[in-house]
Amino acid sequence: MPSLRAYRFAVLLIAAIVAGSVLGWVSPQLAFALKPLGDLFLNLIFMVIVPLVFFSVAASITATRTAKVSRITWVMLAVFLATSLVAALGSLLFFLVVAPDPVGSFPLPAAAAGAAAPSLLAQLVRTVSVPSFAELLSHKAMLPLMLFAAAFGLATRQLGERGEPLASVLQSGADVTIRLIDYIMLSAPVGLFAYFAATVAETGAALADAYLRLFTAYYLFGTAYFVLAFSAYAWLAGGSSGTRRFWTHMLTPSLTALGTCSSMATMPANLEAAPKMGVSREVGSLVIPVGAVLHKDGSVIGAVVKCLFAISLFRLEPTPTVLMATVAVSILAAMVVSAIPTGGMTAEMVILSAFGFGPEALPLLAVISVIIDPLATLLNATGDNAAALLVDRVVGGGTAPADPAG
Numbered sequence: 385m386p387s388l389r390a391y392r393f394a395v396l397l398i399a400a401i402v403a404g405s406v407l408g409w410v411s412p413q414l415a416f417a418l419k420p421l422g423d424l425f426l427n428l429i430f431m432v433i434v435p436l437v438f439f440s441v442a443a444s445i446t447a448t449r450t451a452k453v454s455r456i457t458w459v460m461l462a463v464f465l466a467t468s469l470v471a472a473l474g475s476l477l478f479f480l481v482v483a484p485d486p487v488g489s490f491p492l493p494a495a496a497a498g499a500a501a502p503s504l505l506a507q508l509v510r511t512v513s514v515p516s517f518a519e520l521l522s523h524k525a526m527l528p529l530m531l532f533a534a535a536f537g538l539a540t541r542q543l544g545e546r547g548e549p550l551a552s553v554l555q556s557g558a559d560v561t562i563r564l565i566d567y568i569m570l571s572a573p574v575g576l577f578a579y580f581a582a583t584v585a586e587t588g589a590a591l592a593d594a595y596l597r598l599f600t601a602y603y604l605f606g607t608a609y610f611v612l613a614f615s616a617y618a619w620l621a622g623g624s625s626g627t628r629r630f631w632t633h634m635l636t637p638s639l640t641a642l643g644t645c646s647s648m649a650t651m652p653a654n655l656e657a658a659p660k661m662g663v664s665r666e667v668g669s670l671v672i673p674v675g676a677v678l679h680k681d682g683s684v685i686g687a688v689v690k691c692l693f694a695i696s697l698f699r700l701e702p703t704p705t706v707l708m709a710t711v712a713v714s715i716l717a718a719m720v721v722s723a724i725p726t727g728g729m730t731a732e733m734v735i736l737s738a739f740g741f742g743p744e745a746l747p748l749l750a751v752i753s754v755i756i757d758p759l760a761t762l763l764n765a766t767g768d769n770a771a772a773l774l775v776d777r778v779v780g781g782g783t784a785p786a787d788p789a790g
Contacts (some may be wrong), residue, residue, distance in 0.1 A: 391428035394645070397754050398571050402575035405592065406586030413643045415581035425575020426746060428568045430523045432561060436731060437526065438533045439557035445537025446551040456779050458661065460671050463774045464679045468718065469766065470613060471681040472711045475605050475688045480707075482602040485696050500781070526737040527716070579747045590749075594693070599755050602689055606682065606759040613681075614770045616775060621773035624664055633657040634766060642758060647676045650765035658772050667776040675768035680718045682763030683731075686756050687714035690735050698741050699749070706739075713738045 408415040514525045520532060540547040540554065584591055618630035640653040651672060658668040691710040697701055716738075717731040732749040736742070753760075 394754050394757055397576060400573035400577040401580050401751060404580035405584045412585035415585040418578040419582035421577030422575050425571055427442040432564050433523045433733060434521055434559040436565060437529050438543055439561050441530050441533035442537035443554040445592045446541045446554055456670055459778045460775050463771050467771060468715045471684045472688055472714045475685040478605045478708060479601055479692055485665040490700055517524055523733055524737055526734045530665050562654040570775060576747060586691045598752060602756050603759055604765060606685060610763060617774055621777040626662060629661050633660045637766050638762060643759050647765040651676045654768050658769055659771060662774060663772045663776045668772050671775050672768045673759055675771055678772055679768055680764040681762030681767045683718035684714050686760050689719040690752050694735055695743060697745055720768055744778040
């Protein structure tokens with residue numbers, strides 16, 4: 385079945401993780417002996433992550449040739465940011481109440497000891513800059529690298545014809561590194577099997593308990609966000625009649641998102657459903673394709689979960705500064721997932737880099753993506769219809785359709 389094929393790699397990863405966990409439980413000695421295979425997988429990821437981010441971000445900037453930005457585009461970007469903020473803030477508050485310490489008794493990695501919350505200004509400077517170019521070429525400096533790549537791509541684009549040869553090189557580099565990531569990810573089942581075997585041998589049942597808490601919290605909030613937030617967006621756009629139209633035509637996009645596990649594959653269903661929901665063709669034809677790439681509320685919520693998991697794991701005090709950084713980093717991490725097609729654990733590296741955490745927790749964060757993927761894809765894909773309704777409401781004159789009498 386096509387719907388099952390879409391999830392087969394995720395199922396394979398879950399099976400590898402479960403098998404590794406069982407091995408770590410029943411044969412710790414063998415699990416420790418296999419740990420170098422997990423280290424090898426992580427090293428391969430770390431080796432290619434820097435060129436992947438640089439080429440992908442720089443190439444995406446050079447490929448953007450449109451100089452004039454329409455009013456619809458500005459409204460669309462504002463709506464994307466607003467719904468991402470709602471998702472990030474809402475999920476952060478929910479998880480702080482329901483699962484304030486998701487890691488619980490999970491042992492602290494040795495390299496994580498001594499983490500302390502920096503001041504807001506120090507956190508900002510450390511997050512966006514490094515002292516030297518050499519330190520920029522490190523998987524520990526993801527955000528500075530992204531900013532440098534974006535500036536490099538912008539400078540290349542502004543050179544016009546003189547920059548076109550370099551733009552072609554950047555695009556080719558992006559294609560090559562993405563293919564390399566595809567090759568490396570073929571080893572992910574073996575690498576994660578070995579890593580989780582050794583991790584469970586060290587931690588026992590604490591790891592499974594932590595993931596169960598995260599799974600429960602994410603699916604509770606994600607389901608509530610799907611129903612309540614999308615209903616609120618539809619109501620703001622078109623009143624109660626707009627809400628009814630929205631949900632009447634949401635079944636096909638929702639089933640497509642769950643069946644294909646892809647926002648891009650859901651785009652045709654969204655384009656077909658949006659006019660029936662009351663979205664104009666002009667708005668829908670722009671918002672839905674762009675939203676399939678940039679607008680990912682499910683990924684934002686997932687990034688909040690990963691941030692809180694890392695904060696709990698490294699015993700960082702959740703001060704207001706840290707929580708503000710969590711919201712900003714979560715939105716940025718979701719954008720990273722959008723900008724780099726294969727991901728390659730880049731979003732997780734952004735989270736660890738932003739908070740100054742070591743890379744030893746990378747597989748632990750990456751597995752969260754597998755756990756939450758079905759609901760995250762549903763929110764990512766179908767949220768574009770809700771965003772299109774809001775954009776149409778703003779650019780269409782500001783008057784919601786009147787509810788029918790009675």
